[in-house]
Amino acid sequence: MSTISGVNEALSVEDVTKQYGSRRNILRALDGVSLELQRGEIVGLVGESGSGKSTLAKIIAGGTGQTSGRVLSDGQEIGIRRNAGEHRRIQMVFQDPYSSLNPRLTVRSTLAEVLRVHKIVERDQIDKEVSRLMGLVGLDDSALDAYPGQFSGGQRQRIAIARALAVRPEVLVADEPVSALDVSVQATILDLFRSLRSELGLSVLFIAHNLAVVQHLVDRIAVMYLGRIVEVAPVQALFAAPQHPYTQALIASVPRMRPADLERAPAIEGEPPSPIHLPPGCRFNPRCAHAQSSCRDTDPTLEPAGAPDHLAACLFAGALQPRSIAATKESA
């Protein structure tokens, strides 16, 4: 929350924007995003497709440059041109474990390569370190000399995580690491992230398009909508009292195993507007059930709302009861 970067922040993103296109058609993939990650904290970043989650992940990991704003690791600004040491601090886990591993390298060479390049351990210790990494992600040493093609999706994702961990990063950016996996496998990978946090004190930015996935994993959740964070809160606060109508709709759309919920109408309608031609005022107003005329004039900023550390970018934050959607639907 503080504007001065504290020592405890493993990563902080300050007012980052990313624009694509020429003067006529500017697409604002990110429009002033600020976020910080404390040491050992897992922050979930959720939002629908096109909200800018993956762009933010790429900028943080150094895969692409931002148009403006700063990314700080350990309080030091890091740009797009990073040296090996700066790359080492922030590692990324990709969405699709079927394309994120080089099909021509065995697991051992994949892991040993980064260990060698970054000189993480002495040369004669590489084998030992490789097995330690395998243990860390719950894979057997006997798998070391196999090729990625011989593994299942979940196993591949474990290998990808081991590769990211090999350089002993401080921050892991995981871009929808479970959305390409079977539901039964998703849970085991989520467990792995949980245990890595407690064993290594790793900070994780965990991206998902589904609140249910991150609910039991993360400490805080940031909700993105059209290139902006519209609500940030500790996970319990967010689920107990979501302040932004978009978050409320997202929570309402999480499927639950209760027959009563089947009657609930879709909580959110329509597609997000084009990020090239943003609506005036609040960018959610065309889809918002509570939109007033002021919503079409004023672009709300993230302001404290309700519980401590709870921020929301809605003019009526605090005034809109989370149950109001369900209540109006039920009375209708």
Added chain:
Amino acid sequence: MSAVATLRRSRRGGQPASRRLRPWYKNGSLVAGLIIVGIMVLLAVLAPLISPDNPLHQNLDQALQGPSGTHWLGTDKLGRDVLSRLLYGARVDLKIGFLAVLIPFVVGSILGAIAGYYGGWIDIIIMRVVDVFYAFPLYLLVIALVFVLGSGERSIYLAIALVSWVSYCKIVRGEVIVARRQEYVQAARLGGLKNMRVLARHVGPNVVSQAITYAMSDIIMDIMVIVTLGYLGLGITPPTAEWGSMISDAQEFITTLWWMAVLPGIAVVITGLGLSLIGDGLGDLLSPERRR
């Protein structure tokens, strides 16, 4: 139900699923191609030992004879043994075919990889040069170059190398552009690996198969070029035995002693067939999908 349970168990465990890769020797076209080309190479290498006669030895008394006990495939118009010339011709044609592919393969692939990986102005410069070479018909350019450089083995190598690197460049560039977007390449870059290492270890091995497959058909092309040059009188200088010049020399007797022209032609076709089969088999064997 039990199948589902087994599947789930195998996915959970730390052991890789035991899917065996099909070994190379079970690849039919590869094996057939290797056998054909192997026999051709063996015959070429052993030519000095197995040829019944010196291919340059003229005997005008016995010119233009049909197959017989002493000359199994007859003699040409200078009385030289056709079988011996065929065997020695293989040495020349195969050697030039393989060597003339090597330089363009290496140079073209490296330039294509650099163009595709870095993009931007490097890509523009390299590809405009490629376009210039592409604008001319292959044979025209080779013939013009050989004409300028003078006939002989070395200028044939040079002419083919100067012309055919562009194909490798184009093929590899396209493959690299696709591979560059793959997440494993991004992962390697974000892992802090240097560009050259990413190119050599992560991009290269996944794109080189296309170039290797193409090289096999390119050898055939090169042999065709040599044969054509020989036929046009721009190739290997006589009296060296070479398939192209043999065909060219034999054409005036095509109605009476047809085998003199047809036999070297068949040799070209068989070699081409073998190389095509190898290229086909290698394509299967080297594609990364095989390891998926």
